[in-house]
Amino acid sequence: MSKEVIASTATKPRKLSAEEIAEIEHEMTLYPDKKAVGLEALKIVQKHQGWVSDESLLGISKYLEIPAADLEGVATFFNLVYRQPVGKNVILFCDSVSCWIMGCENIKAHIKDKLDIDYGETSKDGDFTLIPVPCLGDCDRAPVMMVGPDLHRNLTPEKINTIISDYSSK
């Protein structure tokens, strides 16, 4: 029997798009349990919407019949599920030990200067959100960061300038 999902909400669920549903349905074939698909669905929705709004979360909850509270517990656990809107490009900035040794603090200060944002903030033009990330596994080319899906290595202030202007236009 299905789990009864009754938690009443003040917020209205968003209807998932056909694309989102198609991708979620595909995930259903890969996992023997719906709960696993819940986390996948959060990622799918984020891919399409940029982040997971309350409405989206409830939309998934309704579609998969997973309690919203459970989904919220999962969504807020993982680093890469954004429960707040993010900019067009998310900068995942590695500030772990090797990058730190190699001077990532200076690079971060430079980004902060350029974009006028600190960790967790989005630039005014909405182009960039800066988020710290644990070691990106490219320590021999530290400091490193990701912008969207792309990795950038051996960062210097100059490189940052180029990267920012490249992505701003994207």
Add this chain to the structure above:
Amino acid sequence: MAKIVIDGVTYEVNPNNNLLQECLSQGLDLPYFCWHPCMGSVGACRQCAVKQYRDEDDKDGMLVMACMTPASDGTIISIEDEGAKSFRSEVIESLMISHPHDCPVCEEGGECHLQDMTQMSGHNYRRYDKKKVTHRNQYLGPFISHEMNRCIACYRCVRYYDNYAGGTDLSVQASHHHVYFGRHEEGTLESEFSGNLVEVCPTGVFTDKVFSEHYSRKWDLQTAPSVCVGCSVGCNTAPGERYGSLRRIVNRYNSEVNGYFLCDRGRFGFDFVNSEERLLEPIQRKQGKAELLTAAQIEVSIQQFSSAETIGIGSPRASNESNFALRCLVGDDNFYAGCSDAEYESLGVILALAADAAFHSPSVREIEQADAVLILGEDVTNIAPRIALALRQSVRNKAKELADENRIPQWQDAAVRELAQHERSPLSILSPAVSRLDDVASERIIDSLPNLIAFGHQIANKISDSAATAVSASSEHDDTLALIAQQLLRAKRPLIIAGNSNGGELIKAAANIAKALQEKNDDAGIDLCLLVPEVNSLGMGMLVDPANKLGAALARLQDGDAKRLIVLENDLYRRATATEVDAALEKAEQILVLDQLPTRTTAKADIVLPATAFSEHEATYINYEGRAQLSFQVNKCQKMAKPSWRWLNAAEHIDDLVQRCCNEAKGFTKLSEVLPADNQFVAGMKVPRQSHRYSGRTAMIANINVHEPKQMVDDESIMSFSMEGVPSQKDSTILASSWAPKWNSNQSISKFQDEVNGELKQGHTGILMFEKSTSVGAYFEPPVNSLTAAEKQLHLAFGFQIFGSDELSARCKPIQARMTDAYVGISPEDAQSRNLVQGDTVTISGTDSNVTVCIRTGIKTGTALLYCGEGSLNPAEFSEFIEIEKCEKQSASLGMRNLILSDLQDEDKSS
């Protein structure tokens, strides 16, 4: 049995337990947080660390969590080891980092497990001088307050709420030291068992909002062992009083009944006792004017009533003593049932089955042990909530079985759940609508009542040919019915549940199934749990002659065959049609009503005598399984209310009354065994209802009189209204509020159990009243096919709500905050064909009742599920079929916003 050594002392232990359980069972003090006797171990808090040694030569040992280590033979541990002690105190230091230290303003203060464990662990001085983490709290509805800053992240709340009680709207969120326990957004906690969070949380995160409004410290409450009057389960409670008002109810452990948990009706449905509406003076109405009666006048009136011309109507919500006293006053022949005729008839069936050797009526604990369950027609969550919680545990027996096979100890909670995944012991539900237990159901049939009855007989027939089968309208469920029969046959401890909320035929079908199982298994009695609606439905039923139905009483009055009427704690307008009641009352020359609150019946009385409420008198009740339990008086009613039995019988001592009931009433022989034995007086001193820390006694009424008043005397009971005396430390029957040195919280209960989760030392868990005959009765015949519905007619089935369906709790403000209007649930198809939309008002043809329409997807087309609301509809008014018509009037007052249903038709889907 295994032998283990703890700090040099050898103990005999159960190797299936873990070390923490065993340490506690042996009476040793070992602090813990995340472990709970009913929820097993997860090893999160690390508070129960002990040193374990490989062998006698091992001097270093290593730290292990007692709760995560089996008590296997030869284990050597030390609780007192310095390393273990200092680790435990460091754990407390960690937990205290962000704790607000707001004990003086915290409702948990004084009964806080965190306080106790902090003391016990010896963490005294704060070293942390940095910023604390703070949280925002949530609004969680009328019952529970939320103060997340006090959280120590033991994970008990979510483990209880989700895993144990099946709630879906509380979760742990975020991570590292920001973990947060709450809802996904603010709103009422939906579980019917949310109140237990107050007791499950070891500190003050979840507190009793109702209590907070009128708060008192635990030690300042006058408390006595009591029994919940919310339904027929009879959970054991410990109500607390101060300044004459009842302040709260908490759980009182009874290993066979409620264990550690109550439902929210029981916990929050008590403040009718404090209601401003309470009847507190004896009055007589003459020409529309009410006059206060003197004691002498009352005596005279009662005398007048003790004549053959008087009819006494008993009450399923009144005690055995009150019912018995009334019966004595009016005579057996004139004593009538205080419930509807239909209900009384089914009560008769239940009582007859109770004596049948084929069946066993299981306790709540036994229900938890069932490995295959069939629920036939009852909405258990809304009728006998605590049993629904037990059924949620019964489905886990499969998981435990798997754990045994894989040699995973049953207390390894997370591991057992992980192993079992969705594997559950079978629980089949056959009922007219979706129920709150569906999420754990294996088989599910929703159909009209006549079909359900037929299905029941078919299952019985599939188990044994000797049971006659019945024809049903469809064969669509044949496979499911066969499967259910198989599951029940295969089970080691099958359980059938039915009840009389929709007439007696389902009970007969259920009995046939159980009988068939008994015949096949040649077992001792098969577990047959038959639910009745009220706290003492069975007790009253046993005292009334089977022929003495309410209808007969009303007829006698109307015929003039009887002239006077005494109504005991009962509103007749809920039991028979208004026409019948009106006609009878009209004719009666004199009417005397005893009750706590004004009702339509008291309004018609010539004499109204104020009856004490459950907390104000000593009483016995008989629960659904025939268990008699004694409920002590918590406090004296300070106004003029008296126990009903005392109004009716001015002289007799309660114990004598009980004794006489034993001697005179059939089936009550064992009743006096519930009374505490004389040897429980220590040195002639009574058991105090007030704790040894009870404060302010000398000043309590200083605003009126600076002299300390004399303590009230209780010459009826073994308990005193005082802090003097000898607390009954080890006796369960008179253990009001558990407390032990170093253990101020409810966790102290382990000090009174013979082992963790076991029976309380000494005392008893209540007395089972039913004598089994040696013979097994015959099978019931299926009913002859009843009428078929005419066009537009709907099969009627009654629906119930935990908050609203019980008369007294429905008059409590906190419960009212969760109640909804009466409604009629119909399927989308039936709604469409009648042009109805969600929330429309309809009139039920042939009555003047208006109800709200509730369109539910989990209802069979052709069935109307009628929830009568708090007395707004009278079930006696309706017959087997109803017709509904749209009407323009708005019926709603409370609205439907509190309705918690998983099958409410969604606007999205309907369009």
Add this chain to the structure above:
Amino acid sequence: MVTKPLTKNIDMSRPPLDIAAYEANEGYRSLHAIAKGLNPEDVLQLVKDSGLKGRGGAGFPTGLKWSFVPMGENSPTQKYLVVNADEMEPGTFKDRLLMEGDPHLLIEGMIIAAYTIQASKAYIFLRGEYTVSEQVLRKAIKQAKEKGYLGKNILGTGFDLDIIMHTSAGRYICGEETALLNALEGKRANPRAKPPFPQVSGLWGKPTIVNNVETICNLPGILSYGVDWYHGLTNGNDHGTKLFGVSGKVKTPGCWELPLGLPIRELLENYAGGMQDGLELRGFLPGGGSTDFMLPEHLDITLDYDEIAKVGSRLATGTMIILDDKTCPVGMVGNLMKFFAHESCGFCTPCRDGLPWVDEIFREFEGGRGTEKDLQVLHDHVTYLGPGRTFCALAPGATAPLGSGLKHFKEDFDRHVKDQRCSYKH
């Protein structure tokens, strides 16, 4: 003779080999051996004999781990293989190289492992940020499927296997094998109690083995070239090659496949090119952020599980982080503590509430406000968060650099307290 079985196909200046090129270079040979009749017990024996130890950090013998999986008729039919590709330990950058550089090697290894325990489903639990690995692996899985190496009845053996790519939503704790299983099940990634071990009750309660990417990548070589060859790869106690990395202020940081048993000095000087000009070696973490500091005096110790354990540290992931004399050791440990505090899952008390306190103290040190009392608290937490006291190995991992840092760089800590500033900052 093949001497670099893990990286022989890897050249990061070009895309990884496709299936044809991989096969041309002796790839998927092991599958043909299986097709010819090598049965699961044989494979298990080979892996046991090879002496392969897990490369994910704990160094547990792989064959032994597999042998705990219940086999035979009465065992659950569904079993799972999970590859731990969550690489997130600070300073660790080896699995990325293998996945981006030679995806078919991992796939081949997975087929071997899954075959041995007869798991018909295998998940790759891939770190979400590894977008290139994801693409490369997805493509390779597709190729292998087309070739019939994955799917139903592989090479006529009757063995079925699907490989499913799972990208993590991010958290270091997901690398802990039982937390990983919870994450795969879509739950919060809290670790699970052991026992029961995943081999008995793992993913969805079914027998499961979790192995590191590099561990799995060792398997094709063992099956293709044999145990003797494998043993011949090294001179020391441990067998096979291993990826070793060096990061920090050395001349040529990088990651190389080398035989186990190599002296540390050789790795540092011959491969990493020695310290950058003007810098001296102060100390190093030999195998990622949760290992104990070693000192210049340890340079002649060999890269060998037991040898490194003898001086109180762990080889773990084999990726070394170098501390130079111009970098503040207090700052370095503080950086690690911030990481561990943030990555605590929040389940058990000491880790959840202890690490943030430690972290805060390091921030005080950084701000020049550290006190003697703070130092005492740090010392206390080294024991308090140590092995056996917390629910999983995350917090004990944090105490490795903390405890050894406090010991080896005591004067730096003291100076921070005395001067109320960090003398490495100018």
